[in-house]
Every structure is written in C-alpha cells, then in structure tokens.
Amino acid sequence: MKKLNFILSGLGGQGILFMTKLLAQTALNRGLKIMAAETHGMAQRGGSVVSHLRIGDVAGSLVRAGSAHILLALDENEAYRSLPFLTRGGRLYVNAPVGVSVRKEVWPYLERMEMTCRFFPASETARELGSPMAANLALLGFFAAFQNGPLPGHEIRQTIEQASPDRFREINLKVFNRGFERGSTEREKAQGL
Secondary structure (H helix, E strand, C coil): CCEEEEEEEEECCCCHHHHHHHHHHHHHHCCCCEEEEEEECCHHHCCEEEEEEEEECCCCCCCCCCCEEEEEECCHHHHHHHHHHEEEEEEEEEECCCCCCCCCCCHHHHHHCCCEEEEECHHHHHHHCCCHHHHHHHHHHHHHHHCCCCCCHHHHHHHHHHHCCHHHHHHHHHHHHHHHHHHHHHHHHHCCC
16 A cells, blocks of 8 residues: 545544544554644634544645545535545545435536545434444444455454543444444445345
8 A cells, every 4th residue: 555645524522533543543553654634723612623644655744635535524514625635536424414415516526526425424323322422433434334445444443442431432332333334234235235
C-alpha cells in the first residue's frame, strides 16, 4: 500500500477525533506509518470539525483537495462541505436519517467523479442501542463492512476494545457491531448475494 487518505468531518461533540484515533491506532497496530491533523472552528459549540488521516508513505499531515480516498461524515451538511477533498473514485459514508439520499444538485458531480456514496442512519442506530453519543462508532462499523484495504473490520473492532474505557467498552463494541452488520447486509445486496 502506497498511501490511503481519510477525511473525517462532522460537528463538535460527535466524536470525529475519537474515530480518527481509532483508525490511526489500527494502522499503527499493523505497523503502518500515519500522519494526522485536525481543523476545527467552534467545535465546543457544534461547529465544523475536520480531521485528516494519512496512512502510508506520506510527506505531510494534511489531505489536499481532490486526494482523499475515503470521507466519513457524521453530518450530512458537513459531508457536502468536505466533498472537494475526495479524489475521483473516492468513497463517501454519511450519517443521515433513513430515507435521505444524495441531493439532486450533487448527484451529477458524484457520477462524473465516479464516487460511491452510502448513507447510513448511524445516529438512529446508536440511539436504538441506548448510546446516542456513539453514532461515530456505528458509522465506523458501517464503513468497516465495505473495507477491503489495510484496515479490516476485525482489527478496528480490536482497537475499539483496547481504546474504550471499561465502562463503555461493551456498548461501544455493540454499536460498532450493529453498524458492521448493517453494512455487511447492504454490501451483500449490492453484490447480489
């Protein structure tokens, strides 16, 4: 693997930095090089948070516009704001309520750039499991089900188990697993299995 660039975006308090930490630690556990940085405004007041994670042989920590392979967004509006970071053929995973799909004015751009976009109700999933603050882990699980690169789902799960405080470990794994199950089901449907 030469390099893999991630952008993670959302609002302050949604756990963007924890998601970045989990992905970075999973890469480190595999012996991969990483560089990470974050940019945020009034995060404590629900402002934009964008985290950059680069895995592999990279020279800097910031992902340039048009060079991210994966965009994980915990907020639909932040997904659209961060869309210019994605490269041609990039993959976008967005936390959005059931029934929400790509805005019609954005669809031609996604098609032209051959980008894959998947929506998943991560907030609703976490709330159903009694942990509304864990939408980040639900989205991470959903993404992991489609991952065929250097960060396999079972290794991300191991990192969550190691990084979670004792009192949150069980629920964190439960939320991640539910996201992973839903992603696996969607992946199988897309493959016609």
